[in-house]
Amino acid sequence: MPGFQRHIFVCTNQRGPDDPRGSCSKLGSEKLHAHFKQEAKRLNLKNIVRANKAGCLDHCAEGPSVVIYPEGVWYTVKTEADATEIMERHIIKGEVVTRLVMPDHPAPATLPPLKS
Numbered sequence: 001m002p003g004f005q006r007h008i009f010v011c012t013n014q015r016g017p018d019d020p021r022g023s024c025s026k027l028g029s030e031k032l033h034a035h036f037k038q039e040a041k042r043l044n045l046k047n048i049v050r051a052n053k054a055g056c057l058d059h060c061a062e063g064p065s066v067v068i069y070p071e072g073v074w075y076t077v078k079t080e081a082d083a084t085e086i087m088e089r090h091i092i093k094g095e096v097v098t099r100l101v102m103p104d105h106p107a108p109a110t111l112p113p114l115k116s
Contacts (some may be wrong), residue, residue: 004047005114006091008036009054010077011065024063027078032064035080039087048114049091062102071112074105 010033011024036051045104059065059074066075073096077083082100089095094111101107 006049006071007069008049008051008086008091009057009067009069010036011057011060011063012053012056012103013053013056020061022060022063023064024057024065025062027060029064030103031072032066032077032080032083035083036066036087039084043087043092045091045114059102060093065102071108073107073111074102076102 008085010029012029012033014025015021015023033051033053040046040049040051057065057067058061062076064077067073067078068075068086068090073090075082075086075097077100086097086100089097090111092114094113096107096111098107
């Protein structure tokens with residue numbers, strides 16, 4: 001079986017309540033990770049795309065933080081609707097969802113399409 005074409009890393013880091021950097025898990029990243037997995041299943045991408053839990057991605061202050069490889073596109077994903085949009089536009093259509101791209105993390109102009 002060939003490897004996954006894309007990996008979606010969702011920060012599920014937990015920090016103390018007084019940490020000024022914030023915590024993606026406190027912002028709902030566990031639920032968002034589950035939604036990315038559900039969307040991969042709904043879109044029949046089980047062996048093509050993998051939604052992974054990640055430790056700290058060092059952007060919890062902007063989180064919930066998500067990075068998609070191999071493109072290296074960094075997103076701030078706050079809702080399940082954001083996650084669905086990323087799945088349908090970035091993953092399926094190869095379009096960067098510019099409104100969700102993290103500041104200071106420029107995304108490539110084009111993305112490679114998924115292989116059938």
